[in-house]
Amino acid sequence: MSEGTPAEDGNEQPATSVGGPGAAAQVEVGDNGSGPDGETDEYGELLAALGRTFDQDCRIAIHESGHIIAARLLGNPLGGATADPGPGYEGRVWGERHVEAFAEGGGDASDVRETLASVMPGPGEDRSSVADVFASVYGHCIELAAGRAAEHMLLGDDDKRSALDDLRQARELALLICKSEGAVESFIAHCDIAARDLLMPYGDVVMTLSIVLRIKRTLDGAEIDQIIRDVETRKALALEQRRRAEWRKSELAAARFRVECEPLPAARSRHCSHDQAS
Template sequence: MTEGIPADEVPEQLAASPAGTVTAAGVGVGNTDDGGGHEGVDEYDTLLAVLGRSHDDDERIAVHEAGHIVVARLLGHPLGGATVDPGPGYEGRVWGEGHVEAFTNGRGDASHVREAIAPLMPKPGEDRGSVADVFGSVYDQCVELMAGRAAERMLLEGEPGTPVDDLRQARELAMLICTSEKSIETFIAHCDVAAWDLLLPYGDVVTALCIVLRIKRTLDGAEIDKIIADLEARKAVAVEHRHRADWRKRVSSANSFQAGWAE
């Protein structure tokens, strides 16, 4: 989640505008011609003015959330949706299936998870078999939380800002399985690297999701999966075409060799 402005500082125009009224007609496009020889108002620039964002800030938020999306799906976590529009306490966020109700009821934070699970965690010397899934879940969730900054590092220039809320939630979860400040910091640092490793082969997917998010602003889980599936399908076709072209070259070379040998 990209931490953002408090709810009471969200521009009134955004809160008052009907859903879909202000959308990004084009990413990175300047003033447009309305067909009558007059320059029309760029809806994307209008949206950014309402949000109080620059183009660079909007791109950063979209890359950040796209990183969360890709790592979540790589780890097999189904998603409910994602948005790059601000809300109470965030500039953009990604949520899992069934998490909307939890957030609405004020219990979707990692601190609530830790408070609920901490009393169930085994003491030193006690069997951990019954909570092995908790250790695995904490690891996956912390890698996912670090994915936003990893995506920024991968695709944007300069060192990204500190993802305060992502780090806070990762610490809350890490406290379930770590027993010292040093172990918490080391664990989170490892998750940071693990997120980078997961994202590295999928920079094109992060980029595609970033572009679509900046245009549509909000995607549901089905839309996210379709974008990823379509892109991966096109990549598979391109790979197959390259393989066939390479095979044709090999066959041609073999035929030329045989013809030369026969002479």
């Protein structure tokens, strides 16, 4: 979730190519749709109403898209996402069954920590009964770190202020399994790296999703999954077309080689006949 403090003013440009098959996501910050007569388009009017610049809106959409892709890669279904602001946030992603919790003000990590802290095992106590809690904390902290990872991957930096709430919630969850401030910091640093590694092969998907999110403003879970499927299908098709083109080149090269080699047996036969006659 992008925290309520908008990104820093400036000319940040989401124009970073992400490596990987079919990945070439580049966006330039330029004309935002104003016509030659200087009239502001609907998107410009929306940004003005939200109090955002174009660069800030791009950053927020990329941030939320990082959360989305991380959640889906970790196998977590989503209820939806929005790039529009609300109470205490600039953008938000929510789980399939978390809408009611958010509506009742109970979807925060602090609520989770308060509920579970009393049942977490102490030193020497069996932890098998809460193994799922450890796994859930780990996965969710990676999701929380993925917004910053997406910003760094596609923008070349990450605005800490846009991720203050993510960091706060990650710390709340980390305190369930970490016993010291140093352990919390190390755990969050590890989750930052894990989120980056998770997203890196899917930079083109993050970029595509962020563009659609900026256009539609809010997406439900089914729309998110369809966008991901479309991008992955196009990538697979491009790879298959390239594979077939390479195979065709190999076939043509083999055919040329065969043609060049065919006269050799006849020449060798004539040479042998000449030797026998001698």
